[in-house]
């Protein structure tokens with residue numbers, strides 16, 4: 359199976375919904391890749407992998423290490439990497455340098471950045487210079503210190519208008535797709551109608567052109583989950599059960615057993 363391309367994702371607007379999950383490691387990439395159109399190396403790895411309080415402390419080198427692992431573990435999906443907080447906001451030039459470095463280090467196809475009207479010139483600058491950009495509007499977790507939390511956005515008409523304007527701005531600037539996170543549903547539907555590229559919803563609407571979830575959330579591996587997560591597995595419970603069984607075997611000297619032991623060679 360040949361790897362999908364960014365233009366193929368863009369062309370999927372209005373068709374069969376696009377499937378996206380986050381992956382941070384080679385094994386999760388290998389397991390998720392055959393079922394996805396896109397894998398996102400999300401800066402949510404800050405909380406999920408590193409136990410950080412938010413995505414704000416995540417660094418470019420963390421994104422590069424995990425991004426390279428996900429590219430190595432996948433052959434089908436388009437791999438998109440989040441630009442971490444502080445790596446792209448100051449200027450389009452700085453964004454280009456950091457995004458280009460990330461793509462060189464990892465082999466990923468595209469970057470994602472948070473923001474709307476204010477970031478549109480940066481989106482255009484990157485796209486015109488060969489870096490595909492996915493937008494991200496609505497609840498933008500890197501802005502947690504401004505927003506004050508992770509509650510749903512767009513409950514007032516003014517806020518709704520602003521989120522729609524943000525999505526239109528990044529789409530018109532050349533984004534190949536836009537994530538809409540944590541907004542009241544009519545906003546997601548309106549944006550999906552208004553912009554020419556696919557919308558990817560998370561806590562948004564089934565009418566988006568695709569959906570994304572954090573892999574660990576969907577698998578029941580992360581302890582806290584938002585309202586918009588559906589748990590398809592309870593991997594956390596299963597891992598705990600496996601560790602409990604192992605501990606019991608060790609303490610009873612039932613592990614290792616004969617199959618796990620190296621016997622000396624006959625006559626050796």
Ligand code: KIV
Nearest residue numbers: 380400401402537572
């Ligand atoms: O970092 C992340 O996992 C994300 C998705 C939830 C969209 O940005």
Ligand code: NA
Nearest residue numbers: 400401402440
């Ligand atoms: Na993110």
